Amino acid sequence: MIRRLYKTLLSVAVTSMLLFGNASAQDSTATAAAPAAGGDIAAGKTLFENNCKSCHNPDGEKLTGPGLKDITKRRDLAWLVKWIQNPMGVIASGDKYAVDLYNQYNKTQMTAFPALKEADVQNIIAYIDDYNTPKVAAPGTTPVTAAETGGGGFTSVIMIALIAIMALVLVALLAILRLLTKLAGVDTASTDSVSAVNFGEKVKEIFGNKTVRSAIIWVFILLAVKTTLDGLYGIGVHQGYAPKQPIKFSHKLHAGDMKINCAYCHTGVYKGKQAGIPAANICMNCHNAIKTGSPEIQKIYTAIESNKPIEWVRVHNLPDLSYFNHAQHTNVGGLDCTNCHGEVNKMEVVQQRSTLTMGWCIDCHRKTEVNGKDNKYYDKLMEAHSKTSKGAMKVEDIGGLECSKCHY
Ligand code: HEC
Ligand code: HEC
Ligand code: HEC
Ligand code: HEC
Ligand code: HEC
Ligand code: HEC
Known part of the structure; x- marks a missing residue:
């Protein structure tokens, strides 16, 4: 009897752990693996949004270029790869389809993407096809990509937590069972020697046992603490935050395609604490003459008028209790914006790429070497450092882990 119970419990626990384990494995690979035939939709979506969205809609609607719905019915993959890598080359080669399209779009030149490989193009196509496939609304059957759920990270944390909980519960149950067996005085090898009535009494006895009770209480306390901590660490972390802006300003177009220097607009970034957001009159340096008819540009005029x-x-927004200085990092430290902000010059809409937590600051200070180039002050420090330590001088060695450096 007890032995059978023992076995059933064990198998239930093992099966469910396998199930959960599997779910979390699938979850964490969702961004990398290919969920649809022929391409990775999530990767395609990112590529499309970073490179194509400024000129193309994924549906049939025209933008600067044609809507890309059913593109594979119009052109084959080989043509598409050639075109995307070098559109002007295809037009120059006299390809009739390309030349006609080019004329139809008033000779607007599409940007060339020589870095995109065939696999990337396949991913983009997979995304476009998926975008145009009607979604079945039945719960559990809709293919939700990791990107839509806000990245696999959070869900896998939950999964891992669940597995941990399962393991704890299993251990507790096993402990109870072992005790049960002992108290019942049953040799586990001989089955069904305890009657049902007797068993009920024994169960009561066991839950009256102090050790068992405190074991159960501890399991619950640990679970509660873990859940609270997980929740707390999540508070105020806005990685991936990309709010909609009042004007459709594109960094990809301005900082990427047109290569306007970041500091042209973020004037404080090499000189001061704050990088700063440009005032409308900086936009006017160009937009008093460029795209004056665009409704988006009209919003700039309205603001000025x-x-x-x-x-x-x-x-990005650090809490008031912390101090961060751009010039210290960009100018003195010689760090590139991408270290902390990702490739802003490829973003249509700015997104927070780093966690901006204290751990993130500290982590970088621990592993980044101080930029000693052309800096007399650091020459002396480095000389002193090399006397006491063999390793390179890291930010932590100049006080980068001191609370007061980052907290008022
Ligand atoms: C700067 C604007 C611009 C960007 C960015 C752009 N395109 Fe285009 N695209 C065009 C224009 C305009 C055309 C029409 C042909 C022409 O004028 O050269 C076109 C045509 C196409 C065509 C042929 C459409 C058809 O109906 O046959 C495909 C496919 C295409 N683009 C794919 C892409 C992909 C994929 C990306 C992103 C990797 C991209 N384009 C990025 C402007 C752009
Ligand atoms: C033509 C002007 C212009 C240029 C050039 C420019 N930016 Fe911006 N940037 C803006 C404007 C306007 C905003 C506010 C709207 C937005 O978030 O898109 C902004 C916002 C940002 C933000 C988010 C600010 C916040 O609210 O936290 C970051 C980060 C940023 N830019 C980084 C860069 C980097 C890195 C470059 C160079 C690769 C760059 N910018 C080039 C105009 C510009
Ligand atoms: C150095 C010149 C320059 C500066 C400075 C500049 N832009 Fe632009 N902007 C351009 C050019 C060029 C285009 C592309 C026009 C085209 O598509 O032919 C453009 C396009 C745009 C568009 C897209 C308009 C549309 O309807 O297609 C918006 C929105 C825009 N800019 C907003 C801004 C804002 C906001 C600022 C200030 C923070 C700014 N720009 C600063 C040169 C500039
Ligand atoms: C060491 C990391 C780091 C580097 C390098 C860095 N930033 Fe930042 N950036 C931040 C942090 C952190 C914030 C949030 C600051 C706050 O909330 O006080 C921020 C905020 C911003 C903002 C919002 C406005 C402001 O001043 O707070 C802009 C714009 C910006 N950064 C642009 C840039 C540009 C452009 C570069 C490169 C020239 C750059 N950053 C390099 C970490 C960095
Ligand atoms: C990408 C790496 C990186 C990240 C992320 C980073 N820092 Fe730094 N930080 C540096 C480097 C490199 C220096 C050294 C600059 C120099 O040479 O003085 C530095 C220096 C500093 C200093 C001066 C330390 C001293 O002793 O002089 C402060 C304060 C500071 N960082 C605060 C922050 C804060 C706050 C954050 C998080 C919001 C942060 N940093 C994130 C790389 C980083
Ligand atoms: C390199 C910079 C840096 C150093 C050094 C640093 N902190 Fe922080 N600290 C931060 C930043 C940035 C935040 C805000 C993080 C956030 O909003 O998630 C923060 C947040 C905090 C908070 C608030 C936590 C919360 O959740 O609001 C406390 C408390 C704190 N730090 C204490 C300390 C103590 C104590 C030390 C010294 C042992 C220290 N910090 C050293 C950058 C630093």
Whole structure:
């Protein structure tokens, strides 16, 4: 009897752990693996949004270029790869389809993407096809990509937590069972020697046992603490935050395609604490003449005429208790913006790429070498450092882990 119970419990626990384990494995690979035939939709979506969205809709609607719905019915993969890598080359080769299309679009030149490989193009196509496939609304059957759920990271944490919980429960149950067997005085090899009535009494006895009770209580306390901690660590972390802005300003177009220097607009970034957001008159340096008819550009004029600043939505925001200085990092430290902000010059909409937690700051200070180039002050420090330590001088060695450096 007890032995059978023991066995059933064990198999239930093992099966469910396998199930959960599997789910989490699938989850964490969702961004990398190929969920649809011929391409990775999530990767395609990212590529499309970073490179194509400024000129193409994934549906049939025209933008600067044609809507890309059913593109594989119009052109084959080989043509598409050639075209995307070098559109002007295809047009110059006299390809009739390309030349006609080019004329139809008033000789607007599509950007060339020589870095995109055939696999990338396949991913983009997979995304476009998926975008145009009607979704079945039945719960559990809709293919939700990791990107839509906000990245696999959070869900896998939950899964891992669940597995941990299962393991704890299993251990507790096994402990109870072992005790049960002992108290019942049953040799586990001989089965069904305890009657059902007797068993009930024994169960009561066991839950009256102090050790068992405190074991159960501990399991619950640990679970509660873990859940609370997980929740707390999540508070205020906005990685991936990309709010909609009042004007469709594209960094990809301005900083990427047109290669305008970041500091042209973020004037404080090499000189001061704050990088700063440009005032509308910086935009006017160009837009008093460029795209004056565009409704998006009209919003800049309205802001200037009504003397109200454009209400950009703030993306990055450290709490007041911490101190961060841009010049210290970009100018003195010689760090590139991408270290902390990702490839902004490829973003249509700015997104927070780093966690901006204290751990993130500290982690970098532990592993990054101080930039000693052309810096007399550091020459002396480095000399002193090399006397006491063989390793390179890291930010932590100049006080980068001191609370007061980052907290007022
Ligand atoms: C700067 C704007 C621009 C960007 C960015 C752009 N395209 Fe285009 N694309 C065009 C234009 C305009 C055309 C029409 C042909 C022409 O004028 O050269 C076109 C045509 C195409 C065509 C042929 C469409 C058809 O109906 O046959 C495909 C496919 C295409 N683009 C794919 C892409 C992909 C994929 C990306 C991103 C990797 C991309 N384009 C990025 C402007 C752009
Ligand atoms: C033509 C002007 C212009 C250029 C050039 C430019 N930016 Fe921006 N940037 C803006 C504007 C306007 C905003 C506010 C709207 C938004 O978030 O898109 C902004 C916002 C940002 C933000 C988010 C600010 C926040 O609210 O937290 C970051 C980060 C950023 N830019 C980084 C860069 C980097 C890195 C470059 C160079 C690769 C760059 N920018 C080039 C105009 C510019
Ligand atoms: C150095 C010149 C320059 C500066 C500075 C500049 N832009 Fe632009 N902007 C351009 C050019 C060029 C285009 C592309 C026009 C085209 O598509 O032919 C453009 C396009 C745009 C578009 C897309 C318009 C549309 O309807 O297609 C928006 C929106 C825009 N800019 C907003 C801004 C804002 C906001 C600022 C200030 C933070 C700014 N720009 C600063 C040169 C500039
Ligand atoms: C060491 C990491 C780091 C580097 C390098 C860095 N930033 Fe930042 N950036 C941050 C942090 C952290 C914030 C949030 C600051 C806050 O909330 O006080 C921020 C905020 C911003 C903002 C929002 C406005 C502001 O001033 O707070 C802009 C714009 C910006 N950064 C642009 C840039 C540009 C452009 C570069 C490169 C020239 C750059 N950053 C390099 C970490 C960095
Ligand atoms: C990508 C790596 C990186 C990240 C992320 C980073 N830092 Fe730094 N930090 C540096 C480097 C490199 C220096 C050294 C600059 C120099 O040479 O003085 C530095 C220096 C500093 C200093 C001066 C330390 C001293 O002793 O002079 C402070 C304060 C600071 N960082 C705060 C922060 C804060 C706050 C954050 C997080 C919001 C942060 N940093 C994130 C790389 C980083
Ligand atoms: C390199 C910079 C840096 C150093 C050094 C540093 N902190 Fe922080 N600390 C931060 C930043 C940035 C935050 C805000 C993080 C966030 O919002 O998630 C923070 C947050 C905190 C918080 C608030 C936590 C919360 O959840 O709001 C406390 C408390 C704190 N730090 C204490 C300390 C103590 C104590 C030390 C010294 C042992 C220290 N910090 C050293 C950058 C630093």
